[in-house]
Amino acid sequence: LKSEDRFRDIYNYAYLFSREKGQKCVQFETAIGIWRLLLEGKWPLLDDWCDFLSKHHSNRAISRDTWQQLLDFIKSIKPDFSNFDENAAWPYLLDEFVTEMKEKQAAA
Amino acid sequence: REIVDRGLIRSITQMLSDLGHAVYVEDFEAPFLASSAEFYKKEAQEFIVSSDCSQYLVKAERRLHEEVERVKNYLHATTEAKITRVVETELVLNQMKALAEMENSGLVSMLMHDKYDDLQRMYQLFRHVDGGSQLIRTYMADHVKDIGKQLVTDPEKTKDPVEFVQKLLDERDKYDRVVTQSFADDKTFRNTLNQSFEFFINLNQRSPEYISLFIDDRLRKGLKGMTDTDIDLVLDKVMSLFRYLQEKDLFEKYYKQHLAKRLLSGRPVSDDAERSLLIKLKTECGYQFTSKLESMFTDIKTSRDMMQEYTSKAGEAGCSDAAAATSGIDLQVQVLTTGSWPTQSACKCNLPRELEICCERFRTFYLETHSGRRLTWQTNMGTADLRADFGGGNRHELNVSTYQMCILLLFNDTDRLTYQEISEATEIPAADLKRSLQSLALMKGKNVLRKEPLSKEILDSDVFIFNDKFQSKLYKVKVGTVSAQKEGETEKQETRHKVEEDRKPQIEAAIVRIMKSRKMLDHNSIITEVMRQLAPRFLPNPAVIKKRIESLIEREFIERDADDRKMYRYLA
Numbered sequence: 001l002k003s004e005d006r007f008r009d010i011y012n013y014a015y016l017f018s019r020e021k022g023q024k025c026v027q028f029e030t031a032i033g034i035w036r037l038l039l040e041g042k043w044p045l046l047d048d049w050c051d052f053l054s055k056h057h058s059n060r061a062i063s064r065d066t067w068q069q070l071l072d073f074i075k076s077i078k079p080d081f082s083n084f085d086e087n088a089a090w091p092y093l094l095d096e097f098v099t100e101m102k103e104k105q106a107a108a
Numbered sequence: 109r110e111i112v113d114r115g116l117i118r119s120i121t122q123m124l125s126d127l128g129h130a131v132y133v134e135d136f137e138a139p140f141l142a143s144s145a146e147f148y149k150k151e152a153q154e155f156i157v158s159s160d161c162s163q164y165l166v167k168a169e170r171r172l173h174e175e176v177e178r179v180k181n182y183l184h185a186t187t188e189a190k191i192t193r194v195v196e197t198e199l200v201l202n203q204m205k206a207l208a209e210m211e212n213s214g215l216v217s218m219l220m221h222d223k224y225d226d227l228q229r230m231y232q233l234f235r236h237v238d239g240g241s242q243l244i245r246t247y248m249a250d251h252v253k254d255i256g257k258q259l260v261t262d263p264e265k266t267k268d269p270v271e272f273v274q275k276l277l278d279e280r281d282k283y284d285r286v287v288t289q290s291f292a293d294d295k296t297f298r299n300t301l302n303q304s305f306e307f308f309i310n311l312n313q314r315s316p317e318y319i320s321l322f323i324d325d326r327l328r329k330g331l332k333g334m335t336d337t338d339i340d341l342v343l344d345k346v347m348s349l350f351r352y353l354q355e356k357d358l359f360e361k362y363y364k365q366h367l368a369k370r371l372l373s374g375r376p377v378s379d380d381a382e383r384s385l386l387i388k389l390k391t392e393c394g395y396q397f398t399s400k401l402e403s404m405f406t407d408i409k410t411s412r413d414m415m416q417e418y419t420s421k422a423g424e425a426g427c428s429d430a431a432a433a434t435s436g437i438d439l440q441v442q443v444l445t446t447g448s449w450p451t452q453s454a455c456k457c458n459l460p461r462e463l464e465i466c467c468e469r470f471r472t473f474y475l476e477t478h479s480g481r482r483l484t485w486q487t488n489m490g491t492a493d494l495r496a497d498f499g500g501g502n503r504h505e506l507n508v509s510t511y512q513m514c515i516l517l518l519f520n521d522t523d524r525l526t527y528q529e530i531s532e533a534t535e536i537p538a539a540d541l542k543r544s545l546q547s548l549a550l551m552k553g554k555n556v557l558r559k560e561p562l563s564k565e566i567l568d569s570d571v572f573i574f575n576d577k578f579q580s581k582l583y584k585v586k587v588g589t590v591s592a593q594k595e596g597e598t599e600k601q602e603t604r605h606k607v608e609e610d611r612k613p614q615i616e617a618a619i620v621r622i623m624k625s626r627k628m629l630d631h632n633s634i635i636t637e638v639m640r641q642l643a644p645r646f647l648p649n650p651a652v653i654k655k656r657i658e659s660l661i662e663r664e665f666i667e668r669d670a671d672d673r674k675m676y677r678y679l680a
Contacts (some may be wrong), residue, residue, distance in 0.1 A: 025662075032236060063658065063662050064662070065661045065668065067672065068668075087632065087635075088631060089676075092651065095651070096655075
């Protein structure tokens, strides 16, 4: 349990750390980089997430809330997204990610 | 045919009652009710195959009367309620679905053919059984929604906005009459009708625009010869349609645009009717809805008073300015308060020199009394009356838009101009320039200019020539297209985009208001509450509300709760 909390602390701190001076949000490129660093091997959908962002959200910044909520998402949502409720309080980027993933899975 | 000995039966039933009410019930009433039920069950099945819905209902009604009479004549009074229930169960309750659904004679057919009596009979019979009233309402709702859906999705019927709205009003009148005449003004039926209308009117996204265009059409032309009460009636009916709209803010945008055109057209405005409608809108939607609209009226009135002052002042001062003295230009200015009138992108064009001088004189006059203000000429909103001399001593008065005036006055110096030359001289934006030239050169009966080549499209390579041979039966020719029109596809998208943008701050304000008062609230409750608060103006999309929440989190108005990610907290 302790290591999980530790990881969360590190993960959340990484966001603040990677912000450029004077910026409130982390730039897209940097975010992808840090995500790959921290989540490689820990999250099977990491590549899908990065692909999705590159396609739909590139050159835009990532909000702090989205960053933090992603960890909750990774921990609680099943790989088939069966327990994902789009009317719940997830950031809309995650809503869109799930929608696209569901389409991908249906097509496969 | 057997004849009933009423006297005898009355004595018998009386005798049983005297022995004790329980005796009456057990020995007579119970078997009586049971065999009556059998009888009516059979009769119902016979009726249903041999009669149509209307005939069946008449028979059922008659049977009920007969039983009531029977009780009065020779049964105990307490039997009335029970036998009535038996008849209603067998003849009505158990057959009502089949009756309503009867082809060519059932409920839908009655509604379509205004069979008020039949409908009334059905209502009076059905409402006494469980679920009877509801059945009629459900079928009526489904039918109205069907008819309505067909109407609003039919491209033929939705081509002309005014006709479309007239059809909506006619449909509403029709069903209103049914509820009044056949359903005893039953409130639940009225509500059902309203819900059905609300459902299908909002299926067509152009309903707000079309309703505003209908109002515009009526206020511009259709009220001559109508009494005040008649006018009020029409406006009230239109208001009832307005009430069904879910996107009232979209309506407001169009209404403002159309009102602006009416007020600036230079045509007489039905002042009383306009104000009457404004009051109705204010009563319905509150002060915020109409405050800007009222300000528009005030601007017009103020401008009118100011022009009187201006012309009298110019008169007494005597014109020392030679150009102005000989120009003979009758200038009418309306000063519009920015923010109250529909926003237009700043567009400048080059005015003819004589007009420039005139305008500058007015600007000086105005700024003398309002020194802190800034005036910008809205060249896309004005009109002009020009006196034009054509070949053969032909003189006409042309009513044109400001843009068209700028174009035409160029032809005072030359007879031929290319599109490029006109564009460079006037600096009118391309889309507007093309539209103006279309009206001047390609409309039958109004082609004061000729175009080479004579194609339908305006191209950069076109040449325009003063049409010396112009003819018209009328002395005054109206060329300008300044009255309200149904929007083209691009403009429609733009308007929708503007409205969506306007909604964002309103949603955010609602979220902040709610969070400020509740301090802490879960996601779904916020969504529900925001939708409830904004419903009088529009129905916000939950996904859009969610994005606004995220934006507010980023701007640190609210935050997520550390322990429960579904809860938000207000940040003071």
